Amino acid sequence: MDFNKLIARVKNILLTPKTEWPVIAAEPDSVAGLYKNYILILAAIPAVIAFLRYSVIGITIPIIGGTYKLGVGAGLTQMILTYVIGLAVAYLMMLIIDALAPSFGGQKDQTQALKSIAYAYTASWVASILTLIGGLGFLVLLVAGIYGIYLLYLGLPHTMKCPQDKAGGYAAVTIILAIVLSLILGLVLASVTGLNTVMSGAQSSYTPDKNSALVGALSAIGERAAEANKKMDDAKKSGDAQAQGRAAGEAVGSMLGAVLGGGATVEALAPDLLKPFVPETLAGMPRTSMEVSRNASIGIQVSNAKATYRNDKGEIELEITDTGGAKGFMALAGFAGIEEDKQTDHGYEKTYHQDGRMIHEEWNNGGNGEFTVILGDRFLVSVKGSGVANVDALKAAVAGLNLAGLEALKNQGVKKG
Numbered sequence: 001m002d003f004n005k006l007i008a009r010v011k012n013i014l015l016t017p018k019t020e021w022p023v024i025a026a027e028p029d030s031v032a033g034l035y036k037n038y039i040l041i042l043a044a045i046p047a048v049i050a051f052l053r054y055s056v057i058g059i060t061i062p063i064i065g066g067t068y069k070l071g072v073g074a075g076l077t078q079m080i081l082t083y084v085i086g087l088a089v090a091y092l093m094m095l096i097i098d099a100l101a102p103s104f105g106g107q108k109d110q111t112q113a114l115k116s117i118a119y120a121y122t123a124s125w126v127a128s129i130l131t132l133i134g135g136l137g138f139l140v141l142l143v144a145g146i147y148g149i150y151l152l153y154l155g156l157p158h159t160m161k162c163p164q165d166k167a168g169g170y171a172a173v174t175i176i177l178a179i180v181l182s183l184i185l186g187l188v189l190a191s192v193t194g195l196n197t198v199m200s201g202a203q204s205s206y207t208p209d210k211n212s213a214l215v216g217a218l219s220a221i222g223e224r225a226a227e228a229n230k231k232m233d234d235a236k237k238s239g240d241a242q243a244q245g246r247a248a249g250e251a252v253g254s255m256l257g258a259v260l261g262g263g264a265t266v267e268a269l270a271p272d273l274l275k276p277f278v279p280e281t282l283a284g285m286p287r288t289s290m291e292v293s294r295n296a297s298i299g300i301q302v303s304n305a306k307a308t309y310r311n312d313k314g315e316i317e318l319e320i321t322d323t324g325g326a327k328g329f330m331a332l333a334g335f336a337g338i339e340e341d342k343q344t345d346h347g348y349e350k351t352y353h354q355d356g357r358m359i360h361e362e363w364n365n366g367g368n369g370e371f372t373v374i375l376g377d378r379f380l381v382s383v384k385g386s387g388v389a390n391v392d393a394l395k396a397a398v399a400g401l402n403l404a405g406l407e408a409l410k411n412q413g414v415k416k417g
Contacts, residue, residue, distance in 0.1 A: 006041065010126060013119045014147075017154050024115055025158035031094070034114050035087075042121075043086040046128035051079035076302055076323060089182055093117040096177050097160065104170040106162035116159045117178075120152035149175050267413035268294055268301035268324025277406050278307045282316055283388070283397040285309035314367075314387025316397055320406070321380040324413070363391040371398055376410030 012020040055075030097113035100106075127144030153171040157164050271292035280287050288310045294303040303322040308315065340351040347364035363369035371394040372382040381401065385394045 006038065009038070009119075010042070010122055013122050013151065014126065017151050021119075021155045021158040024119060024155070025112065029111055029115065031111055031114055034111070034118055039087065039090055039114075039118050042125040043090065044083055045125050047079045047083035047086065049128050050082055051075045089178070090114070090117055090121065092181055093174070093178055096181075097156075097174055100170065100173060101160045101162065104156075104160075104162045104166040106156070106160035106166075106170070109160070112159040116152060116155050117174075120148045120155060123148040123151060266301070266324050266415075268303040268322045269409065269412060270294060271303060271305070273409070273412070274303055274305040274320060274322065277320055277402055278305050278318065279401070282307075282309045282318060282383075282400065283385075283393060285311045285314070285316055314385060316388065316394070317384040318397075318401075319380075319382045319384075321382075323378055323380065361391055361395070369394055371395055373398060373403070375403060375407040378410045379406055381406070 009020075013024070091114075094110055094114040094117055097116050098108050098110045101108045101113070123144040124141065127140050130140050149171060152174060153167050156162050156167045156170050160170070162170055271294055274292050275290075278287070278290055278292070286309065288308050290305070290307040292303070292305040294301065296302075301324040303324060305318075305320045307318045309318065310316075339353070340349065342349045346366075347362065347369075349360075349362040351358070351360045353359070358374040360372045361370065367388065368384075368386045369388070369391045370382060370384045371391060372380060374380055381398060381403065383394050383397050385397070388394060
C-alpha cells in the first residue's frame with residue numbers, strides 16, 4: 001500500500017476532478033485492487049468516527065443537556081456493521097452502474113463501474129471527519145453528498161464511456177438507487193443495533209508513523225489481496241464457476257479480516273487476564289462490584305471488565321475493554337486524528353492525543369465527569385466519577401491503574417496472517 005499515493009488520489013479527485021477522472025479511467029486496475037488500495041481504507045473512516053463519537057466521546061443531548069453514550073460492545077457491533085454495509089453498498093452500486101451502462105449509451109465494465117462509485121463516494125467519506133464543526137455536521141454531509149453527485153456526473157463519461165449529454169440522467173438514476181439501497185441497508189443496521197447510524201467526526205492533523213499499527217494493517221491488506229488475486233486467477237483458469245465464486249468471497253473476507261484485526265487474527269483476552277487490572281480499591285474507594293466477560297458479537301471477540309467503587313463521598317465506575325478482533329479499527333482511529341475542545345457554562349469536553357494515546361475527558365459543574373484513554377490501539381480504559389472533586393481526581397484514578405502492564409498485552413492472542 002502506497003499511502004502517499006492514496007492521499008494524492010483523494011486530494012486530486014476532490015480538488016481537480018476534471019483532470020483526475022481521465023487518469024483514473026485509463027489506469028489498469030481490478031475490483032480486488034480497488035477495494036485493497038482505496039475502498040477498504042476510506043470506507044472505514046465514517047464507521048470509526050461513529051464509534052468514537054457514540055462510545056468514547058458521546059453525543060450531547062440538546063435542550064435537556066447531558067451526554068449520551070452507547071456501550072462499547074454495542075458501539076463496536078454498530079461500527080463493524082456500518083463498515084460492512086458501506087462495503088456492500090459500494091459493491092452493489094458497482095453492479096447497478098455496470099448494468100445501467102447500455103441504457104445510457106455506455107460500455108459495461110465492472111472495474112470501471114467500481115471506480116465510478118468509489119471515487120464519487122470519496123467526498124462523503126472524507127467529510128465524515130469534519131462533522132464536528134459545531135452544529136454544521138449535517139450541512140457538511142449534505143454538501144459532500146451533492147459534490148459526490150457532481151463527481152459521478154463528471155466521471156461517468158470517462159469510466160463508462162457514456163455520451164456527455166446522457167451523463168446527467170445516468171448519474172441521477174444511480175444516485176436515486178444508491179439512496180434507496182442505503183436506506184434499506186440502514187434499516188437492517190438499525191434493526192440489529194437498535195440505532196440509526198449517525199456519522200460524526202472531527203478536525204484532523206494526525207500523520208501515522210511508518211511503523212504504526214495502521215501501516216501494518218495496510219501492508220497486511222496488500223499481502224492478503226495478492227494471495228486472493230492469485231486464487232481468483234487460478235479459479236478463472238479452471239473455468240469452474242463455483243470455484244470462482246468461492247475465490248471472490250474468500251478475497252473480500254480475507255481483506256475485510258485484515259482491516260478489522262489490523263492485519264491479524266485476534267483472540268480477545270480471557271476474563272481471568274483482565275481481572276488483575278481491576279484493583280480492590282481505586283482513588284481510596286473500595287470496590288463494591290465487579291463483572292468480567294468475553295463474547296463474540298457478530299464473530300468479533302471482545303472482552304470487558306466493569307467495576308464500581310464507592311464510599312460516603314462519591315462513586316467511580318471503571319470499565320476496561322479489549323476490542324480484540326476489531327483492534328484494526330483502533331489503528332484507523334488514530335488516522336482520523338480527532339482533536340476536540342468544547343467549553344460551555346456547564347463544563348467542558350476535550351479529546352486529544354498524548355504520548356501516542358487518544359484521550360477523552362469531560363467534566364460538568366454538577367460534580368460528574370469521565371476520563372477515557374485508548375491503549376496500544378486495542379484497549380479502552382474509562383472511569384466515570386460522581387461526587388468527586390474534579391477531573392484531576394479521575395485522571396489520578398486512571399494513573400493509579402497498571403496501564404503499562406495492560407498495554408504490554410496488546411499483542412496477546414494476535415496471530416499474524
